[in-house]
Amino acid sequence: MASKPGGTGPSGRGLKERVKTANKRSASSTRWLDRQLNDPYVAEARKRGFRSRAAFKLLQLDERFHFLKSGAHVVDLGAAPGGWTQVAAEAVLKKGKGKVVGIDILKMDPVPGAEILHLDFMLEEAPSQLKALLDGDADVVLSDMAASATGHQRTDHLKIMALAETAYAFAAEVLAPGGTFIAKVLQGGATGDLLKELKQDFEEVRHVKPAASRKDSAEIYVVALSFRGRARG
Structure with a gap:
């Protein structure tokens, strides 16, 4: 189970990560991965044990x-x-x-x-x-x-x-x-x-x-x- 919610939003900003484009990765896939890596709600969901940013x-x-x-x-x-x-x-x-x-x-x-x-x-x-x-x-x-x-x-x-x-x-x-x-x-x-x-x-x-x-x-x-x-x- 997720940890008890400590608020309804991200607790802080992480460092922005850049995604290197792999030969077999499409531009749209790269954009999606970049968004996931740099979405503070994705990071906060992971930290709290939630299954999705939703x-x-x-x-x-x-x-x-x-x-x-x-x-x-x-x-x-x-x-x-x-x-x-x-x-x-x-x-x-x-x-x-x-x-x-x-x-x-x-x-x-x-x-x-x-x-x-x-x-x-x-x-x-x-x-x-x-x-x-x-x-x-x-x-x-x-x-x-x-x-x-x-x-x-x-x-x-x-x-x-x-x-x-x-x-x-x-x-x-x-x-x-x-x-x-x-x-x-x-x-x-x-x-x-x-x-x-x-x-x-x-x-x-x-x-x-x-x-x-x-x-x-x-x-x-x-x-x-x-x-x-x-x-x-």
Whole structure:
């Protein structure tokens, strides 16, 4: 398990490293490696035992909105490699209380205290299996799911919105009144029917780009707070 978070950002700056271009390495691969080596969040994640720099996005969102409370029940959609699951588990699993359930199509190492389902969330049987693991209402539903980018802005926006809409369809069935829903979207934010639903179902809906989200990334997060509840069949 990662060490207890000592803040929501890098603790200091390291020396910048330069990447030598190998004969068999493409220019894009070299740029990616250079960015990884010199990204302070990558270094800090390694230092704290987090599996990805994405852990800091969730830490920063929670620092602002305070939704990861001790004893809460949390669902992590698109959990691999486990950075968000680690943060959630450390925050809510206290004194034998709380529950963290994650799902991802990719295999990932266990996170102490969390229950992980290795399954494609978009499959018809996935929601029922998640509900069985959750065994009750959720206080928080998180979705950091993302589809493979095509490079075509409109297509990528539609793909990630489809994931966010599916994530919320599930969240609306399991969230307890007062609950929180957070999902990754792209610049432009949640739109259309999803945004309309969120504004009807929650007291507050915000769009946030955490400091840990790379400046050149189009990702932002829709944060929906204080679920009003829905009649469930």
